Amino acid sequence: xxxxxxxxxxxxxxxxxxxxxxxxxxxxxxxxxxxxxxxxxxxxxxxxxxxxxxxxxxxxxxxxxxxxxxxxxxxxxxxxxxxxxxxxxxxxxxxxxxxxxxxxxxxxxxxxxxxxxxxxxxxxxxxxxxxxxxxxxxxxxxxxxxxxxxxxx
Amino acid sequence: xxxxxxxxxxxxxxxxxxxxxxxxxxxxxxxxxxxxxxxxxxxxxxxxxxxxxxxxxxxxxxxxxxxxxxxxxxxxxxxxxxxxxxxxxxxxxxxxxxxxxxxxxxxxxxxxxxxxxxxxxxxxxxxxxxxxxxxxxxxxxxxxxxxxxxxxx
Numbered sequence: 001x002x003x004x005x006x007x008x009x010x011x012x013x014x015x016x017x018x019x020x021x022x023x024x025x026x027x028x029x030x031x032x033x034x035x036x037x038x039x040x041x042x043x044x045x046x047x048x049x050x051x052x053x054x055x056x057x058x059x060x061x062x063x064x065x066x067x068x069x070x071x072x073x074x075x076x077x078x079x080x081x082x083x084x085x086x087x088x089x090x091x092x093x094x095x096x097x098x099x100x101x102x103x104x105x106x107x108x109x110x111x112x113x114x115x116x117x118x119x120x121x122x123x124x125x126x127x128x129x130x131x132x133x134x135x136x137x138x139x140x141x142x143x144x145x146x147x148x149x150x151x152x153x
Numbered sequence: 154x155x156x157x158x159x160x161x162x163x164x165x166x167x168x169x170x171x172x173x174x175x176x177x178x179x180x181x182x183x184x185x186x187x188x189x190x191x192x193x194x195x196x197x198x199x200x201x202x203x204x205x206x207x208x209x210x211x212x213x214x215x216x217x218x219x220x221x222x223x224x225x226x227x228x229x230x231x232x233x234x235x236x237x238x239x240x241x242x243x244x245x246x247x248x249x250x251x252x253x254x255x256x257x258x259x260x261x262x263x264x265x266x267x268x269x270x271x272x273x274x275x276x277x278x279x280x281x282x283x284x285x286x287x288x289x290x291x292x293x294x295x296x297x298x299x300x301x302x303x304x305x306x
Contacts, residue, residue, distance in 0.1 A: 029215045030215060031213075031214050031215040031220070032210060032211050032212070032213050032214075032220075033190075033211065033212050033213060033214055033219075033220035033222055033223050034214065034215075034220065034222070036189070036211055037186075037190075037222060057185060058185050058186065058189055059185070059186050060184075060185050060186060061184050061185075061186055061187065062182045062183060062184040062187075063246065063301075066186075067184070067185075067186035067187065067226070067229075068225075068226075068229050068246075068247045068250065069186055069187070069190060069222060069223075069225055069226025069229055070186050070222075070226075072221075072222055072225040072226070072229075072250070073220070073221075073222025073223075073225070073226070076220075076221050076222050076225075093216065093221075093254065093257070094221045094254055095253065095254055096251075096252065096253050096254070097221065097225070097251075097252050097254075098249075098250075098251040098252070099249065099250050099251070099252075100248065100249050101246065101247055101248055101249070101250075104246070148216075
């Protein structure tokens with residue numbers, strides 16, 4: 001996969017050409033659980049990194065609203081995108097993720113998230129953010145990523 | 154759906170009749186995201202409530218290990234089962250869920266979780282637990298459930 005110099009984050013992203021996220025970007029790597037739960041999208045505007053997710057019927061829980069597990073999976077994706085706010089993709093694993101479920105979300109309503117890169121250290125990256133439906137906060141999250149050791153090749 | 158008096162939790166659970174979780178129980182309600190991510194199972198032994206999950210290829214992330222979102226979805230299910238330690242199903246929504254990812258998990262290796270009901274209040278239930286692969290801790294979680302208002306009918 002080649003990097004796309006227009007992408008909001010330096011890494012493997014491809015432009016979305018149709019649907020409600022047309023013009024946004026999708027990570028072009030293979031992540032079966034994220035692709036099965038989402039897909040999730042990312043763009044950058046004058047205020048910074050924005051991520052997006054359109055929940056479907058498959059994402060619902062027994063109450064008929066979006067399952068917390070689906071929201072946390074989107075929060076985890078968003079954590080990595082916010083962590084890349086300086087422009088470089090962050091490769092690593094989530095070490096902690098704390099979530100507050102502020103309000104429920106419905107299928108068919110677009111969710112977006114913005115956040116803040118708290119600190120990008122050499123081994124740990126700290127970030128936090130909020131998932132919104134329109135102007136309504138849905139989930140508040142904060143997390144820590146441990147960077148993968150770089151393989152020289 | 155009728156309650157099964159043998160189930161580890163009073164509620165809508167059906168006995169599993171085949172596979173690695175034969176003899177365990179599955180919630181018989183409809184939860185598209187949980188069923189798509191899991192299925193997840195529950196039983197009770199002399200030490201208390203145990204939940205189980207066998208991750209598959211569909212649960213993996215880009216590193217080829219089980220995605221944090223799948224583990225958090227299992228943690229959320231386990232939170233509700235641990236919250237029902239006194240024997241009564243807890244109906245409500247997750248308000249907070251905090252997760253520490255202690256080690257990675259592989260597809261095809263059975264995960265189990267045990268936990269502790271910290272406090273079952275009238276409106277909020279506090280619980281915590283650990284997901285294990287064998288004896289190895291994989292994820293440590295703590296969370297709060299807000300009970301659904303009871304509908305009189």
